[in-house]
Amino acid sequence: QGIVYPRNEVFVDVVEKVSLVISSGSTVGAPNAVRHAEIEGQVDMKAYLSGMPEVKIGFNDKLVLPAQFGVEVASGADDGTASSSAPPAAAGQADETLSDVRFHQCVRPAALARAQANAVGSRGLTVSFVPPNGDFTLLRYRRTPPAGSITPPISVSLTRMSPAHASSRLSFLAKVHAKFPTRCTAKTVVVRIPIPSDFDSTQLRVSAGSAGIVPLKAQLVWTIRNLRGGDEATLNAELGLPVIRAESTQQETILSPIRVEFRLPFFTMSGLRVQSLKVHERSGYESFSWIRYATTDGGEYSVRSQ
Secondary structure, three states, rough: OOOOOOOEEEEEEEEEEEEEEEEEOOOHHHHHHHEEEEEEEEEEEEEOOHHHHHHHHEEOOOOOOOOOOOOOOOOOOOOOOOOOOOOOOOOOOOOOEEEEEEEEEOOHHHHHHHHHHHHHHOHHHHHEEEEEEEEEEEEEEEEEHHHHOOOOOEEEEEEOOOOOOOOEEEEEEEEEEOOOOOOOEEEEEEEEEOOOOOEEEEEEEEEOOOOEEEEHOOOOEHHHHHEEEOEEEEEEEEOOOOOOHHHHHHHHHHHOOOEEEEEEEOOOOOOOEEEEEEEEEEEEOOOHHHHHHHHEEEEEEEEEOO
């Protein structure tokens, strides 16, 4: 209570990790299909506030507590959080509900009950709490949407080319398409394509970024530092093979899972947004708040051949 900061500030980071398994079409131009999707998110905060002020944070309508939300602190829990599991969506209906919602212990059950009651008929949920000093995670959540209801933020397609000397050469065209809003730019997009380990020469041409071979991992690594929403980039690759291979063997090797890594600031897959953030303190001092958003790959963001 006696802590005093020369500048009172609150920092909020809404960070989501998206895991997707995408199957590529077997014919040229066929769209990719999402086979599995999961979004894990958290709202991280840094509070540098004098005294013990009350903070009120308002979310949009993507954060909905189910009617049977059991707000209680589980005995013996490591983090002392209040938690809930949202009910499953009806058959044929896109699931936009955030499930496994877990709040930090500074959010009291009574405050959540009030927030839930006040959210009826409104456009979002507003939660009040007295934050601890420094860093903490206010909220954790998860969303598992039906596979067909989600659009990959970054799509990767690969087309096998067939040169005349296909038995000793392997060539393909890879395309990366940014399907997120044009106002956003993905940072450090990395596409990892498995290649035969016994290649003896390479020719690589990219329209954006840079590409190279990692022999120890038998990977072609394509890195694009900045990829704007709506943009498309291409990579043409031709590999020389010392051993004559059957056509089917080449295709099986090159269409092993392609993995994608990225960081996408100012964007969330779930659509969760912070609509308001207010600090209430008896002395009425001035405070400053900062809110950021980001989506990253969840470690399993891959494109697989059908």
